[in-house]
Amino acid sequence: MFHPLRVSAVEQLTDDAVAITFAIPAELREAFRHTPGQHVALRRIVGGAEIRRTYSICTPAVEAPGEPVVRVGVRLVEGGEFSTYALKELGVGDTVEVMEPMGRFVFEPRPGRFAAIVGGSGITPVLSIAATLLAREPDARFCLIRSDRTAASTMFLDEVADLKDRWPDRFQLVTVLSREEQQSGLPSGRLDQERLTGLLPALLPVADVDGWFLCGPFGLVQGAERALHGLGVARNRIHQEIFHVDDGTSAVAAAAAPASAAAPAHSTLTATLDGRSGKWPVREGDSLLETVLRSRSDAPYACKGGVCGTCRAFLVSGEVRMDRNYALEPEETEAGYVLACQSHPLTPEVELDFDR
Structure with missing residues (x-):
């Protein structure tokens, strides 16, 4: 879920990077109490199009009843719409749509x-x-x-x-x-x-x-x-x-189908999200995430590049081909999880569960 948060600080880290700190209202403190290693997705609407980017939280995790601090580092990416905005336009007092912390690159402190x-x-x-x-x-x-x-x-x-x-x-x-x-x-x-x-x-x-x-x-x-x-x-x-991930880098082979496998002429996706299920036809060339987003704008995603893992879902039935996977561990794919943004149907019927 996204929340409008006020920018409380913008600090120049290097010539091409800034740190952005968000003010967390009292009523959202528990929602933004992060685990070390988690990230947040930032959202901006430009010309009617939605831009999402994922940035990791750099501050220590604060246990209750302490006040959580959400601070992210943004480095300028050539041609990057959000990073250019963050470095050249974003200022203290501005409001940014911020998703609650998530991610599996996390660590619970122990000796x-x-x-x-x-x-x-x-x-x-x-x-x-x-x-x-x-x-x-x-x-x-x-x-x-x-x-x-x-x-x-x-x-x-x-x-x-x-x-x-x-x-x-x-x-x-x-x-x-x-x-x-x-x-x-x-x-x-x-x-x-x-x-x-x-x-x-x-x-x-x-x-x-x-x-x-x-x-x-x-x-x-x-x-x-x-x-x-x-x-x-x-x-x-x-x-x-x-x-x-550089454009020329080959994708990680995880739960990928053989090169000879072909997509069916027509396929249907059934997906469960936040306890509600829906069933939709998959358009030619569309990923399973794009199929869900046409009817459910609340489907989870951030990068759409197979990197952040936000769109992870459990493959209940059917077979899919993942174009790229830089987010899921081998044990996750072996357990049946896929990245919806990179998955395309290989069977007439496919079912995903985003809630597992």
């Missing part, structure tokens, strides 16, 4: 050793995860390995430095710049699979890490995941969220 590998704006949810963990669990440790192009393009420098100052014995920071040499620390260059395979064991006891959080561009996350698998890390200890 142990944890680590993250992030790139660029992928720092945003991990900042919330690390800050919440260190504040709540005195026996927890966190190692942050972050990759950025240059020092000037690095988001949330002050916030990360504050974590290091407050918990010097429990927070380890490793910074790698891909396009700029540092006076001290690691040499510049990309954090790819080969480099991480050699680097990680030198930084921390890999086998003793209770949870890994990977967030950022697809290439970085994929390389980090492969490096961790090669170092013997179990799949259930690796959590990931993709922030950007």
Whole structure:
């Protein structure tokens, strides 16, 4: 559900990134009390067309009765309608439609050793995860390995430095710049699979890490995941969220149909959402999400690119083809979940349940 929230602060982080803080009315505090790692979708209407973008919350999670703080980082994307608006027009006092927090890249703080590998704006949810963990669990440790192009393009420098100052014995920071040499620390260059395979064991006891959080561009996350698998890390200890996918990147093969599978000439979708069911014909070329949206504008979605996972639904019956999947874990697809925005029918009848 979307709510109109007033912008209480806009802070310049870098030349191409800002942090936006929203004022949360007393009656909406519980609705916006987030779990570390969750995101919100922001909505804007331009020329009668709806634009939605998803941004992770960077602030620590606040337990009741404390007042939740919803602050997101927005980096300018070339040609991006919402990010251009956020950096060049949005100001304090303006109102933005904000969806209640959601997402599965989440973490409930517990004692142990944890680590993250992030790139660029992928720092945003991990900042919330690390800050919440260190504040709540005195026996927890966190190692942050972050990759950025240059020092000037690095988001949330002050916030990360504050974590290091407050918990010097429990927070380890490793910074790698891909396009700029540092006076001290690691040499510049990309954090790819080969480099991480050699680097990680030198930084921390890999086998003793209770949870890994990977967030950022697809290439970085994929390389980090492969490096961790090669170092013997179990799949259930690796959590990931993709922030950007290059157009030329091949899609993750998850519950995808064989190339020879063909869509039926006519198909019908039955979908359950918020306890109400409907049945609609699927137009040629339309995704299952587009089919639902024609009659149910409250269908959940944010990016429509197979990245955020907002439109996750359970496949009750029938078969579908997913074009792309950067959001669902293998165990989710094995359990029968699909991304409605990327799914197309392969059988005359398909049924989805958005409520499971």
